Amino acid sequence: MxxxxxxxxxxxxxxxxxxxxxxxxxxxxxxxxxxxxxxxxxxxxxxxxxxxxxxxxxxxxxxxxxxxxxxxxxxxxxxxxxxxxxxxxxxxxxxxxxxxxxxxxxxxxxxxxxxxxxxxxxxSPYAEVRAVVSATDDPTLPSFTIRAFVIGLIYVAGGAFINQFFSIRQPGITIYANVAQLLAYPVGKACERFLPDWSFTIPFTGGETLSLNPGPFNMKEHMVITIMANVGFSTPYTKYILWVQYPERFFNQKWAKNFGYQALISLSTNFIGYGLAGVTRRFLVYPAHAIWPNNLATIALNRAFHSDSNAVVSGWAVSRMRFFAYVFVGMFVYFWFPNYIFQALSYFNWMTWIAPQNVLLAAITGSVASTGGLGLNPIPTFDYNQITVQGDPIINPFYTTVNLFFGCLLTLPIIVALWVNNVWYTGYLPINSNGVFDNTGARYNVSLAVDDNTLFDHEAFKQYSPAYLAASNILLYGFFFAAYSSTISHSILYHRHEIWQGFKNILARKSFTADAKYDVHSRLMSKYKEVPEWHYMIVLVISIGIGAAGVGAYPTHTSPAVVLYGLLLALIFCVPVGIIRAVTNAEITLNVLAEFFGGLWFPGNANAMNFFKSYGYVTTAHTLSFAQDLKLAHYTHIPPKITFWCQMVATFLSTFVSLAVINFQMVSIPDVCAPNQPDRFTCPGANTFFTASVLWGTLGPSRMFGAGAIYNGLIWCFLIGFVLPFVFYFLNNRFPITRYFHLPVFFLGALIWAPNNLSNIWPAVPLSYAFNVFIKKRYLGWWSKYNYVMASAIACAIAISAIIQFFAVQYKSVDIDWVGNTVPYAGCDGGGKGCTYLTLEKGQHFGPGVGEFD
Structure with missing residues (x-):
């Protein structure tokens, strides 16, 4: 280039x-x-x-x-x-x-x-981008206005409050930015109509003014609100650390109630991703190949609200907005059935209804999440929400959906073979569970392997049991290891030119100049002042500093250097993982890798492992999320400085709203996190996080994957995953069709298991083919106009319908007791514990007993 x-x-x-x-x-x-x-x-x-x-x-x-x-x-x-x-x-x-x-x-x-x-x-060279992203820009269109900023802040505060408050309830509720995007339009239009046209001079800007009502509510203002909601609705990941530290039923560390400590670690983990997002702009934002497909549905909805043109395509004269309304209303009404009225539509495990107690039938064809079967069912669901576990099939490229499907399908017989042959004692456990078990098949009781300070107690551990995983969960860890190493080698082989160009541009302090000749959006954005690199560097340095202060100034028993260790993990993976996500819309998360290395580097210290996980896995996730929003602003031609400051302010506000809610919940909700809490504030996420904390931080991965440990052989998956991309790369040179085989995405398909299953990906294949191959090829005009609008309408309808159902009936425990809501959960597939292939008599155990392991 x-x-x-x-x-x-x-x-x-x-x-x-x-x-x-x-x-x-x-x-x-x-x-x-x-x-x-x-x-x-x-x-x-x-x-x-x-x-x-x-x-x-x-x-x-x-x-x-x-x-x-x-x-x-x-x-x-x-x-x-x-x-x-x-x-x-x-x-x-x-x-x-x-x-x-x-x-x-x-x-x-x-x-x-x-x-x-x-x-x-x-x-754009891509039909997907051309379908929704304008190749022109109006620089005079205001994007930062008082009304947009105020609407964005109100939605950020409200969204952060709801997401944090209900995050500890079972069932919980989560609202996403598409809800804010949908609701922002009528509020923005109301402001356009009723606000007076008062102008204010901004100090220290040479007389620049802002108007309370600068005219019609436009698509750039609307997108600024959406971007603020995108970052503001994400509550700080450190909430899990706080929840497992403070309550008596967990670590009982009352000093964690200190607001200074909470603010330092929360602000640090929330903002450290911004620094890396700024560094990775040349890899993940500016290049034309970084499509970020999820953004296209967001832009399509924005365009549906603000586009005045409505020409006929393929005989269809319906406007985008009217089409959105039709799909929205239809899905809003329909979602009441699989989600509440007729839940058998969601878990359509019809083959298990023939013989509910048949263990093999339920294990192979069942599909209820958490302890159900593997989902080998030709018609497994009529719930669109069930098939979006690994992304929306209308948005995902078809090859992504197919790779995910085959990754899941081809690993299914391996899981069955492990289970029926009782490899690693898996026959005594449910076939598809993400739980951790002891040698009696019961859930692992971590309290029996730690002392009063929740530190590892070697003698107590030897008197209890090793930890065991279900067949699907064992496979999951192996493919996680392979996915991480394959991500590195795949990126080197397939994206080395883009990565090298990004590094050259960093050294030369270039932004758009190298790509502007062949990328109209970079050319349009080059007219706006870019955020200087040192802005992001200051955010990164300050975030590291306050994170280290939070860890070091309080009795965490953790070195402040853990912040840098976690950051190193993020630096290694954020570009390879980010490129794969930007191209395929599939993300490989680093949670397992962070737990694995955190447990190895800080053995016996759950707090240290948790901090490493936060500064490694969460920093990477935040970096990619912020980079995706930067690309959203890039496509919609919002000045970078406006995007930067709106993201910063929204994140700052969201952090403190979330912390205020957490502190209220800790002291004001009786028996919070207890299994029998009367209002169902049982903290399911915190319980899972606590188990992982003790399992990987206190017991440590060496007792499961180290030399002589039961799952030691899975370590070879790191090497296998690293080598395989070289094989397919050379095959690609001889057989060009193999360029559609994406090994890291294939591995990601294998990660659907535990607790999800084949039913969460198989129905997506014909749907993706219908829209992203058949219709796109034969009716490109219709596809370009309606495809992403439809995807956005479905997502918004499901989200708002779920919110209304939650507050109207589910929150009040108003259930409909009839066969359509009970038959999916009857028998082995939905019994809550899952049936096992082999059983133990009372008092028996499998594997080594007391005194037979160390």
Whole structure:
């Protein structure tokens, strides 16, 4: 890729002005010439996009075209999102010498690839992005306004309060940013209508003013509110640390009630991700290949609210907003049935109804989460919410959904083989559970292996039991190990050019200049002042400092250096994991790796492991979340400085709202976190976190995976995962179709198990094929206009319907007791504990007994 700065005059001179059009709203394709239609099929573009590119291509020289085509091969040859047919034509033009022997064919090919080059220069190379993201910008449109900022803060405070307050209740409730995005529109329009047009001068800005009502509520203001909600609705992960420290039933560390301690560690873990997000902008935000597919549904909803155009596509004259309303209402009403009225639609484990107590039948075909079966069922659910465990199939690229499915499907017989052959004593445990068990098959009682200070008690441990995992959970850990190492090698092989370019741009202190020639959005954003690198560095340094102060100034029995250890883990993985997520919409989380290494580095110290997990796993997760929001602002052309400060303020407010709620809950809710708490504030997340804290932090992974330990063989999965991408990379050079096989995403499919199962991914395959292959190929206009609007409508409807159901009936424990709500949970599949292949008599145990293990 050339580092030459893009010269707009050079490439625009002699060419017509770009045609501003509404992607997906063009006239029916039958009215266009056969030539335009053929080119559109080859490059996977709407006829209007092709016409615009043809007009622009008139001003390109052959040198311009050749440079762009070489860039396409270099940047997109391993890109599964780039149109296959277009890549084949580009390669034929550049590398097939035989085509030049036929001047007519060569001239025709040149004209076609010239249009592809023009399309890349003036728009996105991806139909998914062109469908919802405008290739033009109006810099005069205000994005930071008083009304948008105030609406955003109110929603952040309300969302943080609800998410934190109900996070410790079973069942809980969580609201997401799409709810704020939906509700912000009527409030913004009301402000537009009723607020007076009062102006205020901003101090120290040379007379810059802000108006209370600057005119119509616009899409940039709307997106600023959405971005604030995105970051503000996420409560601090350190809430789990606080919950397992303070209550008597857990660690009973009353000093954890100190608000200074809470604020330091919460602010640190919340803000440290911003520093890394700023560093990783050149890898995860600026490059054109970093699509971040989830953003497209957010932008589609925004566009549905604010777009005035409504041309007919494929015979459909329904506007985006009306289409959104139809889908929203339909799903809002329908979701009452699988979620509350007729729950058998959600867990449609119909084969187990034949013989509910049949252990093998339930284990193979059952699908109830947590202790149910493996979900081998051709029609397992009619609940859309069940099939979005690993992402929305309407948003995810089809190859992502297929890789996830095969990763899950091909590991199913391995789990069955482990279980029926009683490998590692798995036959005495439920087949698909994420629990930890002792040698009687009961849930592991960590209190029997620690002393009064919750530190590891070796003698007590020897008098109790080793820890055991179910068959699916054992496989899960093995594939987690393989996924982590494969992420590193896969990124080196498939994304080394992008990573190297990012490092070069950091050293040269460049942002858009290297890519602007071939990325219209970077070119448009280059007109706005970027946030200086030192802003992010200051945030990073301060976050490290206050985190170390919080750990070191209080009796955590943990070295403040744990902050740097966790940060090192995040630095290693945030770019590889981020690139995979930005391209495929699939994220490999670092929670297991953080627990594994945290337990090894800080043996016997649960607090230290928890802090390492927070500063390793959570920092990476926050970095990617913030980077995704930066890309959202990049696509919608919001000035970077506005995005930066809105994210910072929203996160700051959200942190203190969450802490206030936590402190209220700790002292004001009777018997909080107790199993029989009358209002169901039983803290399910905190209980799981506490078990993991003691298991990995106190007992330590060496007693499960170390030399001589029962699961020691799984350590080889690290090496296997690292090596396998090299095999598929060389296969890819011989068989190009294998570029759609994505090994880390395949491994991610195997991570669905425990507690989820095949029923959570199999129904997504035909749905994804229908929308992202069949309809996209044959009805590109319809797909471009409605696909992401539909995805957003479904997600919003489910979220708001779930909230109303929760407060209207579930919170009050109003249940409908009929067969449609009881049959899924009858027998082995839904009994709550899960049936086992082998059973023990009373007083028996499996594996080594007391005095037989160490």
């Amino acid at each position: 050339s580092d030459e700065k893009f010269d707009e005059k050079k490439h625009v001179a002699g060419s017509p002005e770009p045609v501003v059009h509404d992607n997906g709203s063009s006239i029916d394709e039958k009215h266009f010439s056969a030539e335009v239609a053929d080119v559109g099929d080859d490059v996977n573009a709407l006829a209007a996009d092709v016409e615009q590119a043809m007009a622009y291509a008139e001003g390109l020289t052959q040198e311009d075209v050749d440079d762009c085509l070489n860039h396409i091969v270099k940047a997109h040859s391993q890109d599964p999102n780039f149109p296959t047919r277009a890549m084949a034509l580009v390669r034929q033009y550049l590398f097939d010498e035989s085509i030049k022997a036929d001047p007519v064919a060569y001239a025709k090919l040149y004209e076609e690839v010239k249009i592809e080059a023009a399309l890349v220069m003036i728009n």
